Amino acid sequence: xxxxxxxxxxxxxxxxxxxxxxxxxxxxxxxxxxxxxxxxxxxxxxxxxxxxxxxxxxxxxxxxxxxxxxxxxxxxxxxxxxxxxxxxxxxxxxxxxxxxxxxxxxxxxxxxxxxxxxxxxxxxxxxxxxxxxxxxxxxxxxxxxxxxxxxxxxxxxxxxxxxxxxxxxxxxxxxxxxxxxxxxxxxxxxxxxxxxxxxxxxxxxxxxxxxxxxxxxxxxxxxxxxxxxxxxxxxxxxxxxxxxxxxxxxxxxxxxxxxxxxxxxxxxxxxxxxxxxxxxxxxxxxxxxxxxxxxxxxxxxxxxxxxxxxxxxxxxxxxxxxxxxxxxxxxxxxxxxxxxxxxxxxxxxxxxxxxxxxxxxxxxxxxxxxxxxxxxxxxxxxxx
Amino acid sequence: xxxxxxxxxxxxxxxxxxxxxxxxxxxxxxxxxxxxxxxxxxxxxxxxxxxxxxxxxxxxxxxxxxxxxxxxxxxxxxxxxxxxxxxxxxxxxxxxxxxxxxxxxxxxxxxxxxxxxxxxxxxxxxxxxxxxxxxxxxxxxxxxxxxxxxxxxxxxxxxxxxxxxxxxxxxxxxxxxxxxxxxxxxxxxxxxxxxxxxxxxxxxxxxxxxxxxxxxxxxxxxxxxxxxxxxxxxxxxxxxxxxxxxxxxxxxxxxxxxxxxxxxxxxxxxxxxxxxxxxxxxxxxxxxxxxxxxxxxxxxxxxxxxxxxxxxxxxxxxxxxxxxxxxxxxxxxxxxxxxxxxxxxxxxxxxxxxxxxxxxxxxxxxxxxxxxxxxxxxxxxxxx
Numbered sequence: 101x102x103x104x105x106x107x108x109x110x111x112x113x114x115x116x117x118x119x120x121x122x123x124x125x126x127x128x129x130x131x132x133x134x135x136x137x138x139x140x141x142x143x144x145x146x147x148x149x150x151x152x153x154x155x156x157x158x159x160x161x162x163x164x165x166x167x168x169x170x171x172x173x174x175x176x177x178x179x180x181x182x183x184x185x186x187x188x189x190x191x192x193x194x195x196x197x198x199x200x201x202x203x204x205x206x207x208x209x210x211x212x213x214x215x216x217x218x219x220x221x222x223x224x225x226x227x228x229x230x231x232x233x234x235x236x237x238x239x240x241x242x243x244x245x246x247x248x249x250x251x252x253x254x255x256x257x258x259x260x261x262x263x264x265x266x267x268x269x270x271x272x273x274x275x276x277x278x279x280x281x282x283x284x285x286x287x288x289x290x291x292x293x294x295x296x297x298x299x300x301x302x303x304x305x306x307x308x309x310x311x312x313x314x315x316x317x318x319x320x321x322x323x324x325x326x327x328x329x330x331x332x333x334x335x336x337x338x339x340x341x342x343x344x345x346x347x348x349x350x351x352x353x354x355x356x357x358x359x360x361x362x363x364x365x366x367x368x369x370x371x372x373x374x375x376x377x378x379x380x381x382x383x384x385x386x387x388x389x390x391x392x393x394x395x396x397x398x399x400x401x402x403x404x405x406x407x408x409x410x411x412x413x414x415x416x417x418x419x420x421x422x423x424x425x426x427x428x429x430x431x432x433x434x435x436x437x438x439x440x441x442x443x444x445x446x447x448x449x450x451x452x453x454x455x456x457x458x459x460x461x462x463x464x465x466x467x468x469x470x471x472x473x474x475x476x477x478x479x480x481x482x483x484x
Numbered sequence: 485x486x487x488x489x490x491x492x493x494x495x496x497x498x499x500x501x502x503x504x505x506x507x508x509x510x511x512x513x514x515x516x517x518x519x520x521x522x523x524x525x526x527x528x529x530x531x532x533x534x535x536x537x538x539x540x541x542x543x544x545x546x547x548x549x550x551x552x553x554x555x556x557x558x559x560x561x562x563x564x565x566x567x568x569x570x571x572x573x574x575x576x577x578x579x580x581x582x583x584x585x586x587x588x589x590x591x592x593x594x595x596x597x598x599x600x601x602x603x604x605x606x607x608x609x610x611x612x613x614x615x616x617x618x619x620x621x622x623x624x625x626x627x628x629x630x631x632x633x634x635x636x637x638x639x640x641x642x643x644x645x646x647x648x649x650x651x652x653x654x655x656x657x658x659x660x661x662x663x664x665x666x667x668x669x670x671x672x673x674x675x676x677x678x679x680x681x682x683x684x685x686x687x688x689x690x691x692x693x694x695x696x697x698x699x700x701x702x703x704x705x706x707x708x709x710x711x712x713x714x715x716x717x718x719x720x721x722x723x724x725x726x727x728x729x730x731x732x733x734x735x736x737x738x739x740x741x742x743x744x745x746x747x748x749x750x751x752x753x754x755x756x757x758x759x760x761x762x763x764x765x766x767x768x769x770x771x772x773x774x775x776x777x778x779x780x781x782x783x784x785x786x787x788x789x790x791x792x793x794x795x796x797x798x799x800x801x802x803x804x805x806x807x808x809x810x811x812x813x814x815x816x817x818x819x820x821x822x823x824x825x826x827x828x829x830x831x832x833x834x835x836x837x838x839x840x841x842x843x844x845x846x847x848x849x850x851x852x853x854x855x856x857x858x859x860x861x862x863x864x865x866x867x868x
Contacts, residue, residue: 408783
């Protein structure tokens with residue numbers, strides 16, 4: 101429904117030469133470094149009622165976006181949000197789930213947003229790797245206090261910081277001085293966990309891969325700078341003496357929240373460090389291995405194992421809850437307690453041809469899937 | 485505290501020849517078929533204040549009891565509940581956690597119980613493999629409506645039926661017509677799950693080992709007779725076509741409760757049959773393998789994995805909650821909706837010597853640990 105007006109209009113204009121808008125699209129699922137291409141298409145029309153036209157300022161390329169393009173992610177773009185650019189009706193899906201847009205035109209009946217407002221998408225897989233789109237007001241959230249945050253902060257506000265924020269509050273009530281343990285601590289979510297936990301007075305024990313960066317000590321210091329209480333490698337996790345060390349650090353206070361984005365044996369070892377009545381929350385599976393836990397942890401230590409998926413959270417919560425969440429996160433950013441992880445911005449200028457742009461996108465995706473981690477990639481598609 | 489009076493009195497009478505009481509005991513942890521022995525000891529004294537003397541009518545030998553004797557179970561008998569029979573102060577731990585006692589003498593100040601009442605132990609590992617003991621009124625529950633239930637029903641009321649009852653009600657609110665899936669369906673808990681679920685109008689899909697009994701078809705019919713909707717083997721669980729069959733059976737209604745006492749790959753396969761927002765509750769680990777689950781089930785299907793341990797339930801709930809639970813179970817038994825699993829009673833008569841009795845106990849334990857399953861063992865220690 102959302103883009104049906106756009107679609108029919110695009111069909112009408114398909115042979116026109118009025119070129120201005122651009123998107124990163126794919127016609128079928130596959131390896132992103134093969135199937136993604138950049139196309140230019142006619143300017144989109146005026147927004148229909150209760151919609152606004154937004155210009156995307158910056159759109160992250162997240163690991164999950166790769167899975168969507170591959171066709172292996174549970175949420176998929178709808179054909180309604182796809183572009184039909186030619187007479188043969190072939191549909192092009194626009195990549196991208198997260199993104200920061202600036203409102204440029206209001207459709208009839210819109211009074212909740214103003215021109216110049218910054219918005220982020222709450223609709224899943226609507227396609228944010230584009231210069232502009234018309235979007236329904238129901239599918240976006242205005243970034244509260246957007247004048248206080250950077251473009252990068254706002255563009256990455258929808259997925260990682262809320263995942264961290266909600267995992268720290270939805271499963272167990274933690275008080276200042278309580279402990280949280282996590283793996284993948286150098287991921288974007290992991291870094292947000294460290295910062296949000298520190299802002300709340302929670303202490304964190306953080307695990308990282310010892311081969312994740314050339315200079316391990318530098319990374320440890322960086323995470324400590326963000327507020328991490330302890331930073332350890334998975335090698336140290338495998339060492340049985342760690343249990344006693346942790347008892348000392350925590351003064352035997354049971355750790356009741358564990359956050360996991362890895363899986364496999366390192367996560368099993370981490371789960372053993374949890375105390376009675378603890379919650380293990382999984383939000384990723386970087387090791388591509390199952391979560392394997394001794395049943396005794398469940399029966400005798402009353403462990404509960406959950407998953408967390410921010411996408412589901414958005415679909416289940418009210419608009420006001422979503423607004424409160426954003427507002428809490430922006431407040432943390434304004435207070436300099438929550439910053440974005442290291443990132444690179446891939447800019448595609450208006451001067452580059454579709455072919456050049458396609459090559460740049462494919463190279464970027466190739467580099468991402470070959471395992472460059474720790475740095476977030478954002479896409480800036482400049483309009484002409 | 486509980487048996488301190490008993491202990492000092494036993495010390496006093498240790499060289500006496502007034503023999504009447506007997507117990508199955510062990511001096512140190514180890515293989516039950518080696519370390520258990522039957523001893524005769526002087527009659528226990530009059531019960532102290534707020535205690536009653538009970539005569540045990542029937543005491544189950546549960547698989548967990550074996551783990552306790554081996555020393556690998558999280559709850560252990562206290563030295564206060566142990567017997568000190570000789571001058572050298574060596575302590576003998578009395579085996580048995582569950583058991584049906586009949587009140588034979590009231591201690592001073594007891595008005596909540598009457599002579600002739602049937603009681604079951606709520607204190608863990610107090611030692612029920614004995615002819616008689618003094619027990620605190622705080623550590624027992626009167627079997628409500630005991631005139632309507634058999635000795636076997638009452639003796640097995642504390643562990644398995646409440647485990648089944650609570651797992652069906654504590655994790656998710658199920659309505660008549662809803663589906664439950666479980667493995668180990670022929671275990672004592674599994675059979676109770678089938679019956680309690682049927683009494684509530686819940687439908688069950690039950691998995692059993694195809695080698696668990698010589699006549700598989702007979703077992704299937706038996707479980708169906710108890711109220712099982714479907715009974716399948718783990719081999720059938722491994723077959724991918726089962727998913728479609730189950731969709732047909734359930735008319736695609738999501739299964740939101742899974743009960744596990746096995747672990748390993750069969751449990752992984754069973755978990756995949758659960759719908760969105762389901763709860764997997766583990767209460768046993770017969771396969772002695774971890775619970776291994778794809779992280780995607782947690783993240784994208786919102787699976788929650790819990791453990792259940794009836795012992796913890798007792799320690800966390802009020803007396804009135806415990807009484808209501810017992811009363812609900814006895815009501816089901818009175819209504820012929822919940823019966824005991826197949827069982828054998830091992831009787832040790834007063835005429836048998838301690839040596840003969842010891843041999844019988846050790847043989848029984850040897851048979852149990854060599855894997856005879858599906859039949860519950862109860863111990864009847866006759867007093868002289």
